Amino acid sequence: MNDAPRLAWIDVRNEIRARILSRACAPGDRLPRDADIAAELGCARATVHRAMQDLAQLGLVVRKRKGGPHVLRDPMTRATVQIPVTRREVEARGERYGHRLISRRNAQTRPAIMDRFGIAEPVGMLRVRALHLADGRPYILADRWIDTRSAPGIRDVDLSRESANEWLVRNTPVGRVEVRFSAINAGPETARQLATTAGRALFVIERTTWTGAAPVTTVEAVAAPGYHLAAQS
Amino acid sequence: MNDAPRLAWIDVRNEIRARILSRACAPGDRLPRDADIAAELGCARATVHRAMQDLAQLGLVVRKRKGGPHVLRDPMTRATVQIPVTRREVEARGERYGHRLISRRNAQTRPAIMDRFGIAEPVGMLRVRALHLADGRPYILADRWIDTRSAPGIRDVDLSRESANEWLVRNTPVGRVEVRFSAINAGPETARQLATTAGRALFVIERTTWTGAAPVTTVEAVAAPGYHLAAQS
DNA sequence: AAGTGGTCTAGACCACCTT
DNA sequence: AGGTGGTCTAGACCACTTG
Numbered sequence: 423m424n425d426a427p428r429l430a431w432i433d434v435r436n437e438i439r440a441r442i443l444s445r446a447c448a449p450g451d452r453l454p455r456d457a458d459i460a461a462e463l464g465c466a467r468a469t470v471h472r473a474m475q476d477l478a479q480l481g482l483v484v485r486k487r488k489g490g491p492h493v494l495r496d497p498m499t500r501a502t503v504q505i506p507v508t509r510r511e512v513e514a515r516g517e518r519y520g521h522r523l524i525s526r527r528n529a530q531t532r533p534a535i536m537d538r539f540g541i542a543e544p545v546g547m548l549r550v551r552a553l554h555l556a557d558g559r560p561y562i563l564a565d566r567w568i569d570t571r572s573a574p575g576i577r578d579v580d581l582s583r584e585s586a587n588e589w590l591v592r593n594t595p596v597g598r599v600e601v602r603f604s605a606i607n608a609g610p611e612t613a614r615q616l617a618t619t620a621g622r623a624l625f626v627i628e629r630t631t632w633t634g635a636a637p638v639t640t641v642e643a644v645a646a647p648g649y650h651l652a653a654q655s
Numbered sequence: 656m657n658d659a660p661r662l663a664w665i666d667v668r669n670e671i672r673a674r675i676l677s678r679a680c681a682p683g684d685r686l687p688r689d690a691d692i693a694a695e696l697g698c699a700r701a702t703v704h705r706a707m708q709d710l711a712q713l714g715l716v717v718r719k720r721k722g723g724p725h726v727l728r729d730p731m732t733r734a735t736v737q738i739p740v741t742r743r744e745v746e747a748r749g750e751r752y753g754h755r756l757i758s759r760r761n762a763q764t765r766p767a768i769m770d771r772f773g774i775a776e777p778v779g780m781l782r783v784r785a786l787h788l789a790d791g792r793p794y795i796l797a798d799r800w801i802d803t804r805s806a807p808g809i810r811d812v813d814l815s816r817e818s819a820n821e822w823l824v825r826n827t828p829v830g831r832v833e834v835r836f837s838a839i840n841a842g843p844e845t846a847r848q849l850a851t852t853a854g855r856a857l858f859v860i861e862r863t864t865w866t867g868a869a870p871v872t873t874v875e876a877v878a879a880p881g882y883h884l885a886a887q888s
Numbered sequence: 889a890a891g892t893g894g895t896c897t898a899g900a901c902c903a904c905c906t907t
Numbered sequence: 908a909g910g911t912g913g914t915c916t917a918g919a920c921c922a923c924t925t926g
Contacts, residue, residue: 430915443828461733464913471894473757480736487923488891498739499862501834504714546749589730593677601734604883605838605856614901623856628733640671650837653736663896688911699897704913720905721910 430465437475442482442493446643453483453491502652503601503626507588508564509645512556520555524615535567537628538600538638544569545569548576550586553615559646560616566641572633590639597633603648603651604628616646625649663698668706674713675726686716686724694740707861732848734886736834740798740821741876745789753788756815766799770791772832783819792879793849799874805866807829816853823872830866832845836884837861839877849879858882868878 438459438603441447453459456474460467474491477483485491505511512519530544547567554562566586568576572594579589604626611621624647630640671692674680678769686692688709693700701754707724710716714733718724738744746754764778778802799808805827812822839858846853856882863873 429913439828449825452693457892467893468895468917469896469915472914474699474893485893486925488925490892496740496743498737498743499832499834501736501738501832503732503734503736505734506841507729510729510731532755547836592682594671599730599734599888601732602883603858603886605858606808607854607856619852621840625838650835653834653836654706662894690911700912701898701914702896705895707912720903720911720912722906724912 431469431472431476433461434463434465434470435476438473439482447493449493449495452489453493453495493547495550500655501652502587502655503653505629505651507591508576508585509588512554515556515557516528518558520558521585522553522555524551524553525582526550529567531567531589535640538640539569539630539632541637543566545637550581550588552581552585552647554585554587560618561646562649563612563644563646564641566639569637570638572636572638586639587641589598594631594638595633596639597631600630602628608644612644616644618647622647623654625651627651663701664702664709667692667696667698667703670710671706671710672715680726682726682728682767683826684726685722686726688723717877731833733888735888736884736886738834738862738884740824741787741795741818744796745787748789749793750789753791754818755786755788755814757784757786759783762800764800768873771861771873772802774867774870778870783814783818785818787812787818787820789869793851794879795882796845796848796877796879798853798877799872800872801872805869805871819872822872827864827871828866830864832865832873833863849877853882855880857883860884 450477455471455563456467460470463470472498474483474485478485481497482494483491484494506514527549529544529549529637531547536544536629547569548567550566552564552566553560566589568586568590570577573590576586576589580605583592605623606617606626608616608620608622608624610620612624613622616624625645627643628640629643632640671686680686682742687695689703691701693703693877695724696703697733706719707716711718714730715722715727717727739747741751760782761779762782765782769775770779771852773842780802783801785799787797787799797820803810806823806874808826809819813853838856839859841851841853841855841857843853845857846855851859860878861873862876864871
């Protein structure tokens with residue numbers, strides 16, 4: 423009725439993890455070869471491989487071609503953040519989504535923006551500022567730069583109907599993404615747009631994406647007071 | 656000289672991704688079965704499986720037992736945050752790490768703490784407040800609760816020598832982790848401890864860990880002004 | 889140069905989910 | 908109830924990394 427077989431590779435992973443945590447294999451130590459572990463635990467090497475793949479992703483071990491897998495010295499907390507399209511995020515809270523285009527103009531990238539993309543020369547991009555609303559209240563203030571070479575179609579989009587956010591997600595290949603979180607004090611202008619008071623602590627998400635090596639877009643999203651972001655795993 | 660074979664499963668993944676992005680398979684559509692894709696691309700089903708595994712992790716497709724894989728309606732931005740032990744973080748910046756124990760006492764969990772752990776009844780835990788320093792300057796102010804049932808050894812540790820942070824990482828099994836980020840205005844007390852002014856926007860990392868279903872520790876880490884966190888992928 | 893992980897194949901069984 | 912993904916096995920070759 424029990425004796426559950428479960429997934430074998432998970433058992434293997436747990437066994438190896440247990441050894442690591444129990445200090446049977448100290449941090450920095452070399453672990454046995456996949457093949458040896460397989461022989462010892464009586465399973466195929468592929469099964470051990472699957473387990474090690476998971477442990478590596480969890481940040482517990484490092485695997486190299488020779489020298490075998492090593493137990494990482496100090497594992498970091500590793501968590502995955504999922505940032506949905508703002509409209510979905512609002513709707514998931516059971517609130518009505520709204521969106522207001524503030525400005526849309528072409529501009530040369532300033533140094534701060536070039537830094538985010540990692541480019542040395544100024545480029546003409548499309549700069550879009552917009553306010554996302556939840557139940558009519560300000561939710562997120564977005565200041566976005568879009569490289570029209572990577573997303574030419576955006577020129578013909580009515581950004582007062584569909585947010586740049588959403589259009590890009592739907593029409594742009596997903597390449598590399600880099601996200602930065604920080605906290606800022608609301609300036610007078612930002613405070614006005616987010617219907618709060620100057621000086622309030624605001625959560626900032628800075629997101630930059632590339633397609634291959636080509637910049638696509640970068641956005642600084644300033645959230646209204648009370649916003650928080652969760653990550654799991 | 657070229658015709659690089661590379662990893663087959665990556666090619667398969669790219670091919671499928673390309674179809675998704677080119678709208679050959681619209682969001683919400685059902686994709687062909689693994690076996691069919693394998694036949695079409697001339698590889699083993701396991702190879703397609705590996706590719707799909709990656710696409711699922713990237714958040715592009717969902718796979719179900721029957722009904723085959725589906726293209727996700729709106730892919731979220733998915734990024735992985737790595738939070739090292741504070742000492743390593745400081746040392747990685749090339750600065751000298753320091754650590755000051757502020758207080759250490761037993762206390763009953765307040766409702767806010769019980770919420771984080773998802774428990775209903777108050778529990779006696781060890782509460783540790785500490786300040787992490789970088790080059791002598793305040794870096795992170797930590798307010799931590801530790802369930803001594805899950806980490807009994809902590810009672811005998813001199814927390815003025817080794818931070819609770821570090822001891823727990825080294826001596827506690829890694830289970831589920833939940834992280835929350837937010838922004839707060841510095842209160843007078845916090846401002847004093849972080850050597851800044853009241854009202855400054857501060858970045859907050861709230862981290863809670865369990866072993867199985869048992870609470871281990873939760874910490875509210877308030878970072879000094881200027882702190883930011885990066886996530887990739 | 890050799891060891892080791894990374895990968896691919898082919899075949900098989902199982903468990904879950906939808907129909 | 909049947910289809911489909913999830914997994915395991917066994918064997919093989921390759922390529923990267925280290926000594």
